[in-house]
Amino acid sequence: MDREEINQIIRHMKSSIERFAITIKDLTAIVEVNKESMDGAFEEVDLFEVVEDVKQDLCNLIAVSNARIEVICNDSPWVHFPKKNFRSIIYNLLSNAIKYRSSERSPKVLVKLDRGVDGQVYLSIADNGIGVPDGTQDKMFMLFKRFHNYVEGSGLGLYIVKRMVDNANGEITVSSTLNEGTTFTIILASTYILAST
Secondary structure, three states: OOHHHHHHHHHHHHHHHHHHHHHHHHHHHHHHHHHOOOOOOOEEEEHHHHHHHHHHHOHHHHHHHOOEEEEEEOOOOEEEEOHHHHHHHHHHHHHHHHHOOOOOOOOEEEEEEEEOOOOOEEEEEEEOOOOOOOOOHHHOOOOOOOOOOOOOOOOOHHHHHHHHHHHOOOEEEEEEEOOOEEEEEEEEOHHHOOOOO
16 A cells, blocks of 8 residues: 555544534534523623624635625514524524625525514525525425535524524524525514613
């Protein structure tokens, strides 16, 4: 066995170890979100502040893709929710909206917060990306489910988002049109809302 063959074996081993480490990290995240108790963790969270914070984390992706992100609140921007979880939700949905962009246009993402007459919060994140085929939307929140293998990811983000929303007795839905875009809508019950000024 020559040196190049040995180096190739070492590279394969390193790659396997890296993939295994990522899998362990993903499984740890799943365990944490599954066991997490929402009791006592709620606080006032400003949507504008969270989006700006997430945009800083995604600044390279935003710059490379020339993405535009707009935030609209028809009432108060405050939501009563665990801040870490709310940030994770926004991060996952915004990063997906940009990663799954169309090659034909720059990504545009609209984050919108509305309050219903019933006191519920309606948070939607809409993009103009590649979308997903009809009949697959209900599978998007399944563990490790992915529809586009050419985009880097583990298929874990949307599962975690759904778990966090479920843990807050909320609801998340998705509508998507292939080659036009995708909209995620999160509905939070009035008991989880803080209508702050």
